[in-house]
Amino acid sequence: MKIGGVKIINLDSLKGKFDLTEVWENIENGVLLDCQQDFVRQKADLAEPIVKVLEVLDKDRELEELVFSFYQNGNWNLEGLEQVLKPFSGKSKDHKGNHFYSRNKTIIQNFIRQKQIVWDEKKAGFFYLFLLLMLQVRPRAEILNQDILFLERKLEEEKSNRKEERKGFQMYPYASGVLYLKDGKIVNEKGKQFSPEQEQISFFTYTEKLGIIAFTKQGEISDCTEANLKYEIGNKLKEQEEKRIVMAAAYGSIYLLLIKNGQVISNVKDKIDSWKEIQWVGVGLNSLTAIREKNKNLLELGSDNKITEFSNVKAAYTWSEGICRYGILKENGTFIMDDGIQIEGVCAANIEREGYLYATKETLYFRKFGEKKKVKYQTNEGGRITEVWKYHTKIYFLVEEKQINELEIEVFCEEADGFE
Numbered sequence: 001m002k003i004g005g006v007k008i009i010n011l012d013s014l015k016g017k018f019d020l021t022e023v024w025e026n027i028e029n030g031v032l033l034d035c036q037q038d039f040v041r042q043k044a045d046l047a048e049p050i051v052k053v054l055e056v057l058d059k060d061r062e063l064e065e066l067v068f069s070f071y072q073n074g075n076w077n078l079e080g081l082e083q084v085l086k087p088f089s090g091k092s093k094d095h096k097g098n099h100f101y102s103r104n105k106t107i108i109q110n111f112i113r114q115k116q117i118v119w120d121e122k123k124a125g126f127f128y129l130f131l132l133l134m135l136q137v138r139p140r141a142e143i144l145n146q147d148i149l150f151l152e153r154k155l156e157e158e159k160s161n162r163k164e165e166r167k168g169f170q171m172y173p174y175a176s177g178v179l180y181l182k183d184g185k186i187v188n189e190k191g192k193q194f195s196p197e198q199e200q201i202s203f204f205t206y207t208e209k210l211g212i213i214a215f216t217k218q219g220e221i222s223d224c225t226e227a228n229l230k231y232e233i234g235n236k237l238k239e240q241e242e243k244r245i246v247m248a249a250a251y252g253s254i255y256l257l258l259i260k261n262g263q264v265i266s267n268v269k270d271k272i273d274s275w276k277e278i279q280w281v282g283v284g285l286n287s288l289t290a291i292r293e294k295n296k297n298l299l300e301l302g303s304d305n306k307i308t309e310f311s312n313v314k315a316a317y318t319w320s321e322g323i324c325r326y327g328i329l330k331e332n333g334t335f336i337m338d339d340g341i342q343i344e345g346v347c348a349a350n351i352e353r354e355g356y357l358y359a360t361k362e363t364l365y366f367r368k369f370g371e372k373k374k375v376k377y378q379t380n381e382g383g384r385i386t387e388v389w390k391y392h393t394k395i396y397f398l399v400e401e402k403q404i405n406e407l408e409i410e411v412f413c414e415e416a417d418g419f420e
Helices: 011-017 020-024 031-041 047-056 060-067 078-088 105-112 121-137 145-164 227-238 305-309
Strands: 171-174 177-182 185-188 201-207 211-216 245-251 254-259 264-266 278-284 287-292 298-301 313-321 323-330 335-337 348-351 355-360 363-368 375-378 384-391 394-401 406-413
Touching (some): 011 031, 011 121, 020 121, 020 145, 031 047, 047 121, 078 105, 078 121, 105 121, 105 145, 121 145, 171 201, 171 384, 185 201, 201 245, 211 227, 211 245, 227 264, 254 278, 287 313, 298 305, 298 313, 313 348, 323 348, 363 384, 363 394
Parallel strands (some): 245 278
Antiparallel strands (some): 171 177, 177 185, 201 211, 254 264, 278 287, 287 298, 323 335, 348 355, 355 363, 363 375, 384 394, 394 406
């Protein structure tokens, strides 16, 4: 890690050049973690607890456990926070007898009461990380006003970024099972890992023809992507000012990748250069779709151009095989199908060769093209369904267990009783 152009090789050099803005920029790309892991090997103060926080920031369950003693369900426990910091405050006592927490108590209390920050476990984790960094580099000082203002701005940005973060499907039918993302690794339903051990995967897509196209939390293409495809995508990115990929979608031999600046790259021959300010992309049979940031309206290529009339769209599912079929999931949970039928309260949807698939809370529905009746599948899994796929004779779905806030894979056979 470098600060002000100077390479940080030990804790003393970090203390001498510490700048919160530059240090914070190295959290997401993993550089701060690498630096602190070096400090652990050097047995530097507070390196181990800082590494622990950095390692779980993107792991909901572990992060919830980490902050549990001082933050739960939107509520802060100041006494709990003080107790958590106490073991790390041995070198923070000043000549007046004040420790780090007592010296900065008012600043800490005022900060966590900020109304413009909508707190959650991840933001609580970031604030805890900030306090540990202050203890590491400035244990006997008061928190600087400029640092607290910077952190306030970053946590407000974190709110908007997480709200708009959409990475598409994180589960795909594969051979006789499924591939899905779990704790930063691509695995199948039997737990076999398909991504490199040293990588933390943020999102991926998969087709039988292309194989896995995966990207790390740094937005870089994973080594588990087929070599020729990795080379091809790398060359396309060289032409872009922004290199970081934030979403991927694919079907058959076609892929569509979303760059952080809202532009897209693809291997289709048709021109999509006019697609700008995009926040979501989708690929169906013979069709591409994209959602623009402004008004969240749709763009399409090879699909029914009627879908461009929709706004406030969350996702679109298309299938163009002689007849253009589509399902539009709006932000308010309304699922609109090309034959005009609308369903309210939909939390997940998809489309495939034979018809439409969608879920409301714990119930799955499948309706064939051209038919009014639908098949109902009651899952009884006790959690909200977040993704659905129909593949041959099975329906696959992901369930969000709210109690532990993680995704679990489930397999549900198509055979079910009754039509309605």
